[in-house]
Every structure is written in structure tokens, then in C-alpha cells.
Amino acid sequence: MENLLTLWHASGLVQMEAGQAAMIFIGLLLLFLAIRKGFEPLLLVPIGFGGILANIPGAGLAYSAVENALHHADPLVLAEITELFSLPADAGIKSLLAAVDGAGPVVQLTLQRLAESAGYSNGMLYNFYNVAIASGVAPLVIFMGVGAMTDFGPLLANPRTLFLGAAAQFGIFATVLGAVGLTALGWMDFSIADAAAIGIIGGADGPTAIYVSSVLAPDLLGAIAVAAYSYMALVPMIQPPIMRALTTREERAIEMKQLRHVSKREKIVFPLVLLILVALLLPDAAPLLGMFCFGNLMKECGVVDRLSDTVQNSLINITTIFLGLSVGSKLVASKFLDVETLGILGLGIVAFGIGTACGVLMAKLMNRFSAVPLNPLIGSAGVSAVPMAARVSNKLGLEANPHNFLLMHAMGPNVAGVIGSAVAAGVMISLVG
Amino acid sequence: MQAGIIDQGLELMLYGMGTVVVFLALLVVATTLMSRFVGRFFPEPEVEAPAPRATASGAPTGDAQLLAVISAAIHQHRKQR
Numbered sequence: 178m179e180n181l182l183t184l185w186h187a188s189g190l191v192q193m194e195a196g197q198a199a200m201i202f203i204g205l206l207l208l209f210l211a212i213r214k215g216f217e218p219l220l221l222v223p224i225g226f227g228g229i230l231a232n233i234p235g236a237g238l239a240y241s242a243v244e245n246a247l248h249h250a251d252p253l254v255l256a257e258i259t260e261l262f263s264l265p266a267d268a269g270i271k272s273l274l275a276a277v278d279g280a281g282p283v284v285q286l287t288l289q290r291l292a293e294s295a296g297y298s299n300g301m302l303y304n305f306y307n308v309a310i311a312s313g314v315a316p317l318v319i320f321m322g323v324g325a326m327t328d329f330g331p332l333l334a335n336p337r338t339l340f341l342g343a344a345a346q347f348g349i350f351a352t353v354l355g356a357v358g359l360t361a362l363g364w365m366d367f368s369i370a371d372a373a374a375i376g377i378i379g380g381a382d383g384p385t386a387i388y389v390s391s392v393l394a395p396d397l398l399g400a401i402a403v404a405a406y407s408y409m410a411l412v413p414m415i416q417p418p419i420m421r422a423l424t425t426r427e428e429r430a431i432e433m434k435q436l437r438h439v440s441k442r443e444k445i446v447f448p449l450v451l452l453i454l455v456a457l458l459l460p461d462a463a464p465l466l467g468m469f470c471f472g473n474l475m476k477e478c479g480v481v482d483r484l485s486d487t488v489q490n491s492l493i494n495i496t497t498i499f500l501g502l503s504v505g506s507k508l509v510a511s512k513f514l515d516v517e518t519l520g521i522l523g524l525g526i527v528a529f530g531i532g533t534a535c536g537v538l539m540a541k542l543m544n545r546f547s548a549v550p551l552n553p554l555i556g557s558a559g560v561s562a563v564p565m566a567a568r569v570s571n572k573l574g575l576e577a578n579p580h581n582f583l584l585m586h587a588m589g590p591n592v593a594g595v596i597g598s599a600v601a602a603g604v605m606i607s608l609v610g
Numbered sequence: 611m612q613a614g615i616i617d618q619g620l621e622l623m624l625y626g627m628g629t630v631v632v633f634l635a636l637l638v639v640a641t642t643l644m645s646r647f648v649g650r651f652f653p654e655p656e657v658e659a660p661a662p663r664a665t666a667s668g669a670p671t672g673d674a675q676l677l678a679v680i681s682a683a684i685h686q687h688r689k690q691r
Contacts, residue, residue: 350626354619
């Protein structure tokens with residue numbers, strides 16, 4: 178009978194809290210969106226599943242050893258921690274958790290040892306998170322793979338499209354302003370670092386967003402990653418109304434001149450030029466753009482096909498699995514169910530909208546002042562989201578004029594957007610981090 | 611404090627956007643220069659160009675031969691009838 182009682186108390190049903198149930202539901206919702214609606218399934222399936230795992234009551238998969246000990250209310254550890262922080266003996270678990278969170282690194286190490294000696298260990302997802310994201314490894318490896326899949330040909334054929342990639346990054350900074358505005362109004366409570374991490378959602382680039390928030394605002398990482406990937410999946414719905422509103426039918430029907438041929442040597446030299454420029458001007462963007470250039474060089478140089486193949490396929494797939502699960506570990510109820518998450522989701526969609534609008538407006542301006550016709554629709558592709566945004570430009574172009582194939586032209590601003598958001602990330606990290 | 615965070619946001623926007631635009635503008639210049647440099651001093655060895663010329667110059671002889679064969683065949687055919 179006693180054993181039965183122990184089992185019952187260890188069961189999920191007893192320990193389930195409302196927040197955890199809600200988060201498991203959100204995890205199921207993400208899985209539904211990924212599997213049924215095809216929203217970025219490669220990421221949302223691991224993120225959704227990780228989210229469910231992280232919220233299994235009593236399992237503590239997403240907690241560190243110390244947090245696990247506190248959640249199990251181990252009397253020995255509790256007493257020691259209370260003493261360590263000289264808190265009143267009847268301090269609740271919440272205030273202990275807050276004290277542990279705010280402790281310096283030396284104290285953290287002591288606590289870790291304390292919890293481990295009491296027989297608690299880090300949860301599986303917590304370890305994944307530390308290895309994959311907290312160290313910065315997974316987003317960078319993915320960026321290397323993205324570099325190896327990117328063709329800079331359209332960009333090299335028409336370098337002016339880099340300006341479109343720059344203009345679309347305005348969405349990032351406008352959103353930063355929105356986030357600090359909400360704080361100033363007293364509706365939310367974001368620090369400037371939080372605001373910067375939220376803004377980067379407007380870069381429409383998953384690995385960049387995760388990298389920046391792991392550096393600047395690890396607490397918000399779950400919400401930011403979920404917002405970034407879900408809005409990237411929604412690009413075909415978010416962008417077209419904005420693009421139609423800002424352009425006339427004649428502008429959308431503009432046909433562009435065919436791109437010139439780009440030699441292999443130019444393609445090999447370009448990543449090196451970019452790397453040198455980054456090294457000279459913005460070393461803080463070097464981790465992201467360095468890996469990006471390295472991946473691209475491996476692809477273009479043509480002598481390391483085996484490496485390039487690995488980076489583009491097996492390596493990026495393995496990393497994606499662990500990245501997704503690690504992001505899922507940040508979907509713990511106590512950290513995700515918050516007004517601020519709603520704020521992040523709202524600001525994220527604004528970031529996308531402003532970025533798209535600025536790209537289109539910049540393209541209109543360039544069309545006005547240049548001798549070569551330029552279709553304003555390709556401006557919206559400046560918000561990375563490769564290759565979805567370029568496909569949207571192509572689709573709208575075809576609607577206005579059935580002979581108008583913009584896909585290759587839109588790939589230029591599209592990859593320019595990737596470079597632009599990585600540069601923006603570097604600036605944010607160097608100014609705020 | 612609350613006005614301070616707005617100022618910080620504005621500052622971040624100014625410097626951030628400025629850096630992005632300047633960096634990408636420099637990249638445009640560097641890329642254009644690089645393309646011109648590579649195009650002038652290290653043009654791609656033209657592999658494709660000689661190939662069509664070879665077939666083009668070979669074409670007349672081929673055609674003449676073909677013509678001879680065809681006319682011979684037609685001749686044979688007519689003779690048979």
C-alpha cells in the first residue's frame with residue numbers, strides 16, 4: 178500500500194501544474210503546426226517535442242542539478258542553501274530559486290557540487306542546451322551549413338542589391354525601439370539587451386536570432402526562437418499585403434534585365450573579401466560571418482566536396498536536432514508563460530512588417546534613380562528568410578506579369594539580408610553585450 | 611531611468627543602422643572592385659568558346675560528307691525502283 182502511494186505521488190498526474198499542462202498543450206500545438214500545416218517542420222518538430230519533454234512534471238529534464246534539488250524540496254539541500262544565502266528558514270522555494278539565479282559564478286559552482294553530492298544531476302535537455310546553445314556552437318555550425326548552401330552568384334552579378342538587404346534591417350532596429358517604448362510605458366519590462374535580442378527576430382534568420390539571444394537574453398531565448406521560426410513560416414502570408422500596398426501594378430510588372438554570368442573565380446574570392454572586411458571593421462560579427470564565409474568557400478572552391486557535402490547535409494541535420502531540442506528546453510512554464518512572451522510575439526511580427534516595407538521602399542527609390550529597371554518587389558526579399566522571401570517576390574511578380582521571373586533577382590537581396598542581419602547582430606553584441 | 615532606456619534604444623538604432631548601411635556600402639564597393647579586378651586580370655579560361663568554333667568549322671565538311679552519303683542513298687534507291 179505504501180509503495181502504491183509512493184508511485185502515485187511520483188506520477189505526473191499529481192505533480193502536474195497548470196502552467197506545465199498549458200506548455201504541453203503549446204508543444205502539441207507547435208507539433209500540429211509543423212506536421213499538419215508544414216510550418217518550418219525541420220525546426221518546429223524538435224522544438225515542440227523538446228517543449229513537451231521539458232514540461233514533464235517531476236522529470237526536470239530542463240533543469241540544472243540545483244533546480245532539480247529545489248523542485249524536489251530535498252530538505253538537506255534546502256537547509257544548506259538557506260544558510261548559504263542567510264535567508265529566513267521559512268523562505269519559500271520561489272525566493273530560493275531567485276537567490277540561486279542571481280548568485281555569482283563561484284557560489285553557483287558550490288551549489289552545483291552541493292546538489293550533485295545530494296544525488297541530483299542536470300536534466301538531459303539542460304545539458305543539450307549548455308553544449309549546443311550556451312556555448313554558441315549550434316547556431317554557428319548551422320550558419321556554416323547555410324553558407325555552404327548559399328550561391329552568391331545573383332548578388333555578385335548585381336552588387337547594388339546589397340542596399341536592399343541593408344534597408345530591410347531597419348525592421349530590427351525599429352523593433353528595438355518598440356520594445357524599449359513598451360518598457361518606458363511600463364507595460365513590459367525589457368532591458369536594452371532584451372530589446373536588442375527581440376529586435377533581431379526582424380532579421381528573419383533563425384540561427385542569428387538564437388545566437389544573439391543566447392548572448393544577450395538567454396531567458397527570452399525560447400520565445401524569441403519560436404517567434405522567429407513561426408514568422409519565417411508565415412512569410413508568404415505576412416509579406417504580400419504589405420508589398421501590394423506599397424507598389425503599383427505597373428511597378429510590379431517591371432521586367433528586369435537578365436543577370437550577367439559570374440565567373441567561378443569571383444565566387445571563390447567573394448567570401449574572402451567579405452571575411453577581410455568583417456575582420457577589419459566589425460570583429461563582433463566575425464563568429465557568424467566567419468563561419469558563413471568558411472562554409473561558402475568550401476562549396477565554391479570545389480576541391481573539398483566531401484567537406485562541403487557533410488556541412489550541407491549530415492552536419493547541419495545533426496545540429497538542427499540538438500538545436501531544436503535545446504530551444505525546446507527553454508519552453509519551461511515558469512520561463513515562457515509570461516506577458517513578455519506575448520510582447521515578443523507581437524513585436525516580432527511588427528519587425529517582419531517594417532523590414533519588408535523598408536526593403537520595398539528602398540527598391541522603389543533605387544528604381545527611381547537608376548538607369549537599369551529594378552522591380553520593387555525584390556526589395557522585400559531583403560529580410561533574409563532564404564529562400565521563402567525570394568519565392569514570394571517571384572510569385573507576386575508573376576501575378577502582375579506572367580513573363581516576369583524575379584526569383585534569381587530576388588536571391589541577391591535575399592542573401593544580402595543574411596549578411597545584413599549578421600552585421601546587425603554583431604553591432605548589437607558589441608554595443609549592448 | 612525610463613527616458614534613459616528610450617535614449618539607449620535610439621542610440622542603438624542610430625549606430626546599428628549606420629553600421630549596417632556603411633558596412634554593406636563598403637561591401638558593394640569592394641565587390642565591384644573585386645569583380646572588375648578578377649574580370650580583367652584573371653578571366654576565366656574560355657573552355658566553351660573554342661568548342662562551338664570547332665564544330666562550326668567542322669560543320670561544312672560534315673555537311674558535305676552527309677550530303678554525299680544522302681545523295682548516294684537516294685541515287686541507289688531510285689536505281690532500285
